[in-house]
Every structure is written in structure tokens, then in C-alpha cells.
Amino acid sequence: MLEAMKTGSRRLAGSFTRTLFISTSRRTELKDVTAEIQATVNESGCSEGVCHLYVPHTTAGVLINEGDDPAVAHDIEATLDRLIPHRGDYAHAEGNSDSHIKTSLIGSSETVWIENGQLALGRWQSIFLADFDGPRRRELRVKIVPDLPASSC
Amino acid sequence: MLEAMKTGSRRLAGSFTRTLFISTSRRTELKDVTAEIQATVNESGCSEGVCHLYVPHTTAGVLINEGDDPAVAHDIEATLDRLIPHRGDYAHAEGNSDSHIKTSLIGSSETVWIENGQLALGRWQSIFLADFDGPRRRELRVKIVPDLPASSC
């Protein structure tokens, strides 16, 4: 739970940080982690605030897109593999240059906000850990910064 | 206006959230929404802080680039359509897989900051709602988090 700081008659809550561990099962895989992140929001006790997401890897990132029809994630994966093939004329000797490039395009962070204790996602949005060099056990870091309480004092 | 919280002799301002509604007129369209967002900053009364932008859709995102010469937005639109064609070998049956993929690449959020009541954009920067499955009426959410006041007390 968020720890609180008392000021006058109100409490200011500090931030809340949690690292989630996510296992993937394919080389290129968008894994829906919305439920895990919402569980973290619940655990934090935050009602209104900002939820920062951060992936501390260089061959996996985070993105937000449709989670309802799994064909969408499939098409995103396949198109990235078509544009940036696994095998190619790359300088990096570890055989995963494509994974680094895909991660650079998708990005390592996202910022969502929290309203009434819920991730304020759109109707069709899910949050995905995007692994481009799986299968692996990945970290997704969550930092929740509660809003200052608005008041009419 | 931002509501304030009194603490000692100073006031802490809470956050300010607003949803903007943006209409697009083409399938792939970068629409300059800088003026609408600045108007929201004005309405908030925030002088110094962070402005989070969020698009709650899965076929539209938000990006920052040149707004002075409309040819730049045209070239961004055309290049995305070339790299990720509307028609292709996609699994998702709704005919807009390309829109989901473009949105994943452009991203759903941006974070800008506010200085002296103005969006602290670069000289040539504008903020665009990037619709990839228009024409539609889209939402762009704005959340303004004022800085805590610095003081020498």
C-alpha cells in the first residue's frame, strides 16, 4: 500500500514501485500483461495518479494495442519480422540485431493514468510486453505516482 | 482551474484532466492539435508542470513533429502507408491491421512539459493526433500535473 504523509489535515501518498516478472514462449511475442499491471495498481491502493511502465531490457519493450482479437498481436509481430528480418546484413555478432532494432521502434516506456483505481485504458486497449528475443523471463517495472489531492480548502 | 491544497503557507495544486474530441477526415491523417492542447493548459491554470497526452484508441496515436510545412506530415503519412500497406497478408479480419501496426510504432502516449504556462515545445514542433483508420471522431486525453512549488523556506 502507498505510504502516506500527513500535511495539515490531508495525507500525501508517496510513490509505489514494483517489478513484474513475465515469461514469454516465442522469439517474437506480444504478451498481454494488463491483468498483472491492474493487480499492481490494486495492491498500491492508488485511486488517482500516473502509472509509468518501463522495460529494462534492450530486446524487449512495451506497447499498447488491441487485446481482444489475438490476430492483431499476430499481425504486429509478423509485420515487424517482415520489415526487420531476423537474419540480415548486421554488424552485431550475437544474431539478435533485429531484436534491438524492433525494441528501439516500439520503445521501453509507456505512461498510463489511473482513475477510480483502474488503469484508464481505452475500450479495446491492452498493455503488452513485447519480447523480440524470447523465450525469456522478462522484467516489467511499474511505478505509480498518486495525484496530489485536489481540495477546495 | 486546478484546485489547490493548502499546506503551511503554500498551496499544492492537484492534477487536471481533460478529454479532447478530434475529428479527422482521411484514413491516414496527422492532425495538428497543438492549439487545442495549449487551450487546455490555459484552462488548467498550470504555470509549471508536466503534460501527459494519451490516445485511448488502438488505431490512432500521438506524435510530435514539424507543423510548419504540411508536406512533412504528408511524407510521414505516405511513408507509413508504403512500409505497412492497407492491404496485405494479415490475419485480423477487420481490414485495418495496418492501422493497428502503425499505431504500435507511433505510440499512444507522449509527455511534454509546461513552462510559464506554455507547452515547452521546440521551435518547429507541433503535436499531432495520428489517425490511421479515419475518418473518425477521436479522443485525446490530457493530464496536467503541476510541479510542486520550489521554495527556499
Next chain:
Amino acid sequence: MLEAMKTGSRRLAGSFTRTLFISTSRRTELKDVTAEIQATVNESGCSEGVCHLYVPHTTAGVLINEGDDPAVAHDIEATLDRLIPHRGDYAHAEGNSDSHIKTSLIGSSETVWIENGQLALGRWQSIFLADFDGPRRRELRVKIVPDLPASSC
């Protein structure tokens, strides 16, 4: 150093903003700026908080990826140049449409957080100013927002 605001028996620190100037030497260049940003965190005196990064240009952005083997940055640069060639059928007359498009894909902002006074990057992560129309002298803006202190009061 962050200026503090006293409230009850605790101090709230305001935010800290700094503009870094980064010189690049090639047209497409990922330049590692991690050390400069860490130095800014040190200067701020922030121990726990959020570090927002922002590039106020339309032909340069910011990304996070591997800094250990320079071949990775090379492969990211070369692949972006392959997908979005310098010369092409572009409408913008200044000859740098590719630079604007690459910047749109990579993005203008990143959000990292600060733990124990250090940028909380992953083991292999570095932060790069990504210039797509160099060589130039570029700005990278850093805004540090300290967490509210958690307490058990």
C-alpha cells in the same frame, strides 16, 4: 540542487530542469548521452523520482538501447536508413523528410526513473540522442520530478 518546501516536519522538493547540449558528427547518429544525464541527476540531488527526457527538435529524438557493443547502434542506424532512405519520392522540399519520419518513429520523449540517486536503467541499457539530420548541436531537455517522501506518520 532541488529546492525544498517544508510541510509539517518534512520537506517536499520541487522539480529540476536542465537543457543539455549534444554535438553529433554524422547525419544519422545514435550518440550515447547516459553519462551526461546521470551527471544531471547528480546535480539535482534527487534520490527517488522520475526523470523525463525531451528532444525539442523535429529531426532528432531519444531512444534507449544497448550501449555496450557499438555495433548495435550501427545496426539501428543502418536499418532505419534502409527502411526510410534519405532520397525518395518526398513532398517536403528541404531534403530531410527521412529525418522527420525517423524521428516520428523513434519519438521525442522517454521517461526513466531514479532510484538511490541513479538512473534506474537495465544492465545493458544506455540512453541515446538519435540525430537523423546531423551533424548538429542538439538540445536534450531533462526534467526531474522527485517523489513525495513516503512516511509512516
